[in-house]
Amino acid sequence: xxxxxxxxxxxxxxxxxxxxxxxxxxxxxxxxxxxxxxxxxxxxxxxxxxxxxxxxxxxxxxxxxxxxxxxxxxxxxxxxxxxxxxxxxxxxxxxxxxxxxxxxxxxxxxxxxxxxxxxxxxxxxxxxxxxxxxxxxxxxxxxxxxxxxxxxxxxxxxxxxxxxxxxxxxxxxxxxxxxxxxxxxxxxxxxxxxxxxxxxxxxxxxxxxxxxxxxxxxxxxxxxxxxxxxxxxxxxxxxxxxxxxxxxxxxxxxxxxxxxxxxxxxxxxxxxxxxxxxxxxxxxxxxxxxxxxxxxxxxxxxxxxxxxxxxxxxxx
Amino acid sequence: xxxxxxxxxxxxxxxxxxxxxxxxxxxxxxxxxxxxxxxxxxxxxxxxxxxxxxxxxxxxxxxxxxxxxxxxxxxxxxxxxxxxxxxxxxxxxxxxxxxxxxxxxxxxxxxxxxxxxxxxxxxxxxxxxxxxxxxxxxxxxxxxxxxxxxxxxxxxxxxxxxxxxxxxxxxxxxxxxxxxxxxxxxxxxxxxxxxxxxxxxxxxxxxxxxxxxxxxxxxxxxxxxxxxxxxxxxxxxxxxxxxxxxxxxxxxxxxxxxxxxxxxx
Numbered sequence: 001x002x003x004x005x006x007x008x009x010x011x012x013x014x015x016x017x018x019x020x021x022x023x024x025x026x027x028x029x030x031x032x033x034x035x036x037x038x039x040x041x042x043x044x045x046x047x048x049x050x051x052x053x054x055x056x057x058x059x060x061x062x063x064x065x066x067x068x069x070x071x072x073x074x075x076x077x078x079x080x081x082x083x084x085x086x087x088x089x090x091x092x093x094x095x096x097x098x099x100x101x102x103x104x105x106x107x108x109x110x111x112x113x114x115x116x117x118x119x120x121x122x123x124x125x126x127x128x129x130x131x132x133x134x135x136x137x138x139x140x141x142x143x144x145x146x147x148x149x150x151x152x153x154x155x156x157x158x159x160x161x162x163x164x165x166x167x168x169x170x171x172x173x174x175x176x177x178x179x180x181x182x183x184x185x186x187x188x189x190x191x192x193x194x195x196x197x198x199x200x201x202x203x204x205x206x207x208x209x210x211x212x213x214x215x216x217x218x219x220x221x222x223x224x225x226x227x228x229x230x231x232x233x234x235x236x237x238x239x240x241x242x243x244x245x246x247x248x249x250x251x252x253x254x255x256x257x258x259x260x261x262x263x264x265x266x267x268x269x270x271x272x273x274x275x276x277x278x279x280x281x282x283x284x285x286x287x288x289x290x291x292x293x294x295x296x297x298x299x300x301x302x303x304x305x306x307x308x309x310x311x312x313x314x315x316x
Numbered sequence: 317x318x319x320x321x322x323x324x325x326x327x328x329x330x331x332x333x334x335x336x337x338x339x340x341x342x343x344x345x346x347x348x349x350x351x352x353x354x355x356x357x358x359x360x361x362x363x364x365x366x367x368x369x370x371x372x373x374x375x376x377x378x379x380x381x382x383x384x385x386x387x388x389x390x391x392x393x394x395x396x397x398x399x400x401x402x403x404x405x406x407x408x409x410x411x412x413x414x415x416x417x418x419x420x421x422x423x424x425x426x427x428x429x430x431x432x433x434x435x436x437x438x439x440x441x442x443x444x445x446x447x448x449x450x451x452x453x454x455x456x457x458x459x460x461x462x463x464x465x466x467x468x469x470x471x472x473x474x475x476x477x478x479x480x481x482x483x484x485x486x487x488x489x490x491x492x493x494x495x496x497x498x499x500x501x502x503x504x505x506x507x508x509x510x511x512x513x514x515x516x517x518x519x520x521x522x523x524x525x526x527x528x529x530x531x532x533x534x535x536x537x538x539x540x541x542x543x544x545x546x547x548x549x550x551x552x553x554x555x556x557x558x559x560x561x562x563x564x565x566x567x568x569x570x571x572x573x574x575x576x577x578x579x580x581x
Contacts, residue, residue, distance in 0.1 A: 030513075033521045039534035040524060040558065045464035048536050049471045052568050061538050063516065067508035123502035130504065134513075157549075162505060164512065168540070193573065309575040 034060050034142040042170045043149050047192030051148065054196055055175040060142045063168040064134030066127045070156060070163035091116025093251045097244050099220045109284065112220025114248045116255055117287070120214035128152070128210055131165040132187075139185045144171035146180065149191035150208050152293070188295040189271060198270065202303035206267055210293040211259030215248045219284035245286065249276065252290035260292050269294040324404060332361065332408050342438040344416065348462020352415065355469045357440040360409045364436035365401025369394035370429055380488050381511035383518065384551065387484035391553055395419060395480065398435040399457065406455040411439035412448035413456035415465050417478050419557070423546065431545070450476045451531045458559040460537070468536065470570040473561040476530040480557040481522025485515035487550050516540060519556040532560035 033040075041048055041058035051058065097112035131152075139147050147169035155164045169187065180186055188205035190198060198205065253274070260269060272294035279287045324332075342359040344352065352359065369390055398419070406414050417437035424432065437457065442448050450456045458475035460468060468475065487508070519540070527535050538558035545553060 030517045030521075033517065033524050036524050036528065038524065038527050038532050038560075040520070040527075040538050041534065041536050042538045042540075043536070045460060045467050045537055049467045049568070049570050050573075052471050053570055053572075058534065061520065063513075065509050065513045065516075066504055067512060068502050068504045070502050120502070127502075127504070162508060163502075164508075166512075307575060309577040311579050312576045313579045 030138055031141065034062075034138060036060075042151075042168060043191050047149060050192035050196055051172065054199065055177075056146075056148065056172045056195075057175060059144050059171045059173055060138070061168065062135050062138035062142065062144070062147060062171045063166065064131040064136070064138065065167075066130040066134070066165045068123060068127045068163050068165070070123075070161060091118040091121075091255070093215065093255060095247060095251070097220045109218070109220050112244055112284075113216075113218045114244060114251065115216055116251070117214040117216050120287075120289075121212055121255075121259070124212040124214075127163060127165040128154075128167075128212075131167045132208070135167045135169060136184060136187070139169075139171040140183065142171050143173070144185050145173050145177055146186040146188070146205070147171050148188055148195060150187055150189045152210070154291075188297075189293070190295055194271075198297065200304050200306070202299055202301045203268075203270070203297040204300050205270075206296040206298050208293065209260050209263045209269060209296045210291070211256055211263070213252045213255035213259060213290045213292075215252045215255070215288045217245055217248045217286040217288060219244060219286070245278075245288070248286070248288045249278075249290075252276065252288045256290040256292040260294070264296055267296045267298045270297045271295055324401075324408065328405060329408075332405060343436075344438055344462055348416070348465075351462045351466040352440060355466055356443050357412070357415075358443050360406075360411050360439040360441050362436065363402050363405035363409070363411075363414060363439045364434060365398045365403070365405065366432055366434045367394050367397035367401070368430055368432045369397075380486070381507065382486055383515065384484045384486055387547075387551075387553075388482055391484060392480075392482050394431065394433040395435070395482075398433040399478065402435040402437065403454055403457065406439040406457075409439050410441060411455045412441050413458065413475065414439050415458055415475075416461055417457050417459045419459075419478075419480075421545070429546070448474065452529075459557070460559055464537070467570070468559075468561060470568070472563055472565040472567045472569070473533070473536070474564045476532045476560040476562055477526070478557065479523050479526035479530070479532075479535060479560045480555060481519045481524070481526065482553055482555045483515045483518040483522070484551065484553045485511065487511060487552065489550060515552070515554050516556075519554040523556040523558065527560040530560050531562065533563045535560050 039058050040061045042061045043051065043058065048058065093114070093116040095114040097114075099110045099112070101110075103110055135147065135150075150167065150169040152165070152167040155166075156162075157164060170191070171185065186205050187207045188195065189208055190205065195205070253276070256274065260272075272292060275291045277289050277291075279289070281287060340359050341362045342349065343362055344359060349359065399417075402414065402417070414437040417435060420434045422432045422434065424430065437459075439455065448456065454477075456475045457478040458465070459478055460475065465475070488511070520538075523535065523538070535558040538556060541555045541557070542552050543555070544551060
């Protein structure tokens with residue numbers, strides 16, 4: 001999926017015109033704040049202390065937003081309940097399931113399908129990527145070398161039919177350090193002692209990596225209510241339908257991994273976090289989404305050996 | 317004990333006077349108490365301030381995203397009043413500062429649109445007798461725990477004050493036509509992006525302005541909170557809050573942390 005390259009930090013993603021209230025990349029209020037004489041830091045005090053110890057000094061709390069109109073129905077219509085496979089999925093993963101009952105009635109789906117919803121994945125990349133790019137713009141504006149302690153939230157505001165992407169982090173400069181090559185600050189979810197340990201191990205953060213996979217599940221058999229009464233076939237189809245959902249989960253993990261791998265460019269992924277969410281959108285209509293994030297890291301020297309830890313025993 | 321300022325309640329004055337006789341109250345844990353003693357401070361007493369504010373609704377236009385300046389001011393002034401009253405109690409005790417400050421908002425049944433803002437913390441004083449008051453000659457305030465207070469002192473920074481900025485914002489409703497059009501492409505809504513962005517930036521800039529007034533070098537532990545309080549989901553208060561610090565020595569005297577392995581089960 002080429003669109004998943006958004007988290008590389010290049011300045012190639014144009015911002016929509018409406019997001020630039022004063023012609024610049026950041027709003028007026030942010031502009032004043034970023035050039036203020038005092039710093040701001042979203043780090044906890046222990047992380048702040050650890051960063052100072054490493055020679056990393058906070059400049060400003062930076063953030064980026066993107067609010068998008070959001071729906072799970074795109075190319076596939078909710079009313080498309082045919083008696084043949086829909087094959088609306090444009091992605092790499094499509095899987096068909098045939099109902100063992102054959103034709104029962106028009107309410108009974110004879111075909112089921114799992115497919116990757118590339119248009120949801122692309123929209124997620126666009127939303128996350130725009131918010132991320134705006135955070136980078138704020139950091140660049142503040143003259144930062146990197147951004148530590150990145151945190152991102154995605155909220156679906158149901159009554160508005162919108163999804164909000166919000167990314168924050170603490171922009172930092174490295175004392176006596178050089179600006180990053182190419183000008184775009186490096187970024188990482190890590191901060192404080194965890195970042196110090198990464199350096200000790202001989203790695204530097206490059207950027208955050210993030211992707212979402214979205215798999216639609218059209219269950220094939222809608223006859224549970226017809227078959228109630230203990231017929232064997234009812235139990236068999238329920239088990240098979242569960243297998244279809246399990247397939248969708250496995251596919252979503254796999255697709256998310258592939259998306260993130262395509263962003264790594266040979267680097268390693270550190271501190272990966274994976275979250276899976278299943279949404280029920282209607283009868284026999286599910287979406288399985290897997291979100292995978294982590295920090296892309298690169299080796300710059302051999303790792304220092306960890307000093308032997310001090311064994312402790314609690315006396316209480 | 318000197319005469320308390322006029323606006324402190326009589327009971328508070330009596331409590332503070334008792335604290336003046338060497339007895340102290342504090343909500344610090346034992347570990348926090350020891351760490352605060354370690355950096356040369358002594359707790360004087362538990363101090364608090366409150367204010368009850370009417371935070372009713374301000375007229376909003378249904379389809380427009382805008383800041384509700386009256387509500388912003390009300391929410392800000394209420395917190396500021398609670399903080400000032402807490403600072404007065406601390407000043408009455410001769411404190412250098414207040415640590416572990418908590419700012420809470422409570423709603424009660426007896427006042428549907430009334431909110432009580434409470435600020436409380438533990439007043440501390442330097443054992444050396446040197447003044448650690450801030451640039452405005454007032455006791456410093458900070459929401460740092462005892463552990464965080466100790467750590468920040470090791471980095472060569474001293475707290476100046478709890479700083480905050482807020483912005484109450486009304487997010488436009490979408491028209492019926494737009495809401496029904498939710499089958500289709502997912503695209504950015506630049507107006508919403510801009511509204512939420514602006515609201516948060518306003519809160520953060522106002523916080524930064526407070527820090528500049530205290531002649532601080534920076535703000536640590538900034539938190540961005542958002543709450544709808546009792547206004548419904550379309551009206552949100554964005555609150556940025558953190559502890560302003562100044563660099564006193566520039567030396568980070570924090571020892572290198574030791575890695576440990578726990579042998580407990």
